[in-house]
Amino acid sequence: MRPPVPTEMSCRELVELVTAWHEGALPLADRTRFEMHLCLCTGCRGYVQQMRRTIEVTGRLTEEDVAPAARKDLLRAFRQFARSKGEPR
């Protein structure tokens, strides 16, 4: 692993800016320092890659389906609601 250019962003600083960088929220000067550091530092490239993987794993936590009981309750509530709206006042 090679060190980043001295006086540039440190690895310790970079890991705190990863989200702002991802979100496109870094001012241009910081973004340039960030990306220059990334070009030169395998450790930080590894960190950014781990962050991407973390986001991917989190994005897969969606497998649960609607419980049948919940669906039944909701349908009952809907019918009650529809009836109350349909009634003449």
Add this chain to the structure above:
Amino acid sequence: MIETTADRPPDPRADAEILLALRRGEEAAFIALVNRHHASMVRVARGWLHDRALAEEAAQEAWLGALEGMARFEGRSSVRTWLFGILANCARQRAAREARSVPLSSLEPKGDGDVPAVEPSRFLADNHSRWPGHWARAPEPWAEEQLATRETAEAARRAIEELPPSQRQVITLRDVEGLSAEEACAVLGLSEGNQRVLLHRARARVRAALERHLQGEET
């Protein structure tokens, strides 16, 4: 009688179109929206309510709120963001009621804000002669096949459950449900900057948990 079919084929219409049908009183439209969003709403409610049953109740209450309020929906946000907004209110209120009946220690810890994204011991000192603030122990690549396992997903889920509520709310909306920053801010009533800070802390903690899981590290 229309059954509550889980096996009904997915409704091909867009949310906004389904909502119009629902306003006309179409029951199938309601079922279609529930099938599409209810599981997400329960997940999002858990940002405030650890207990699954309470989260389920909050989601059900939100559907009633949506039925009551649908005439006022103007389409300025997506239907999903609108539903999540109603849900956030229901879940927040329910959590506030719960908080009155649970011990203080289980409330959101204060001042956990300044935890660094990465354990400080992973870096060399800032006054290191050659590589100040550089990695002392750099992150290692993760094996793709291990990332796809159920155990890894479970480790991520546990890490999210253990986050402070405000961080859990943000990461659930952004990374689990895939909302944009703008949408998440609208649902949670946060500024862009706050949203980003919370997301940053949440992701950093989940990453650290995955690292411990994948590399068997004790940090």
